[in-house]
Each structure stands twice: as C-alpha cells, then as structure tokens.
Amino acid sequence: MARTLNGIHLFEDLEELILDNNQLGDDVEIPLLQHLHTLTLNKNRISFS
Numbered sequence: 001m002a003r004t005l006n007g008i009h010l011f012e013d014l015e016e017l018i019l020d021n022n023q024l025g026d027d028v029e030i031p032l033l034q035h036l037h038t039l040t041l042n043k044n045r046i047s048f049s
Contacts, residue, residue, distance in 0.1 A: 005030060019044065 003024050008014075009031040016038040024044040 003028060009033070 003022060005019075005028060008017075011033070013035050014033050015035050017033070017036060018038075018040045020040055020042040022044055024041065024046060026046055028044075028046070030039070
C-alpha cells in the first residue's frame with residue numbers, strides 16, 4: 001500500500017510535522033514548506049544511505 005502526503009502543501013504555515021509510525025517509504029515526497037522547522041519521521045520505512 002502506497003503512503004502519500006497529498007495535500008500537505010496546502011498547509012502553508014505549518015511549523016511542525018510529526019509523521020511517526022506511518023509506514024512511509026523511500027518514495028514519499030515532502031514538499032517545501034517555508035515555515036516548517038520540525039520534521040519527525042521515526043519508525044517509518046525510510047532508509048538513509
């Protein structure tokens with residue numbers, strides 16, 4: 001099952017985004033959010049290599 005963040009770009013003033021435990025994979029696309037200062041991605045399926 002594909003997990004996406006469709007529509008997240010509509011939250012232009014978003015400052016904190018917590019995406020823990022969402023089974024997000026390497027294919028997830030996080031758009032540029034000008035005011036975002038905290039992004040948490042714990043316990044997903046993203047590999048950093």
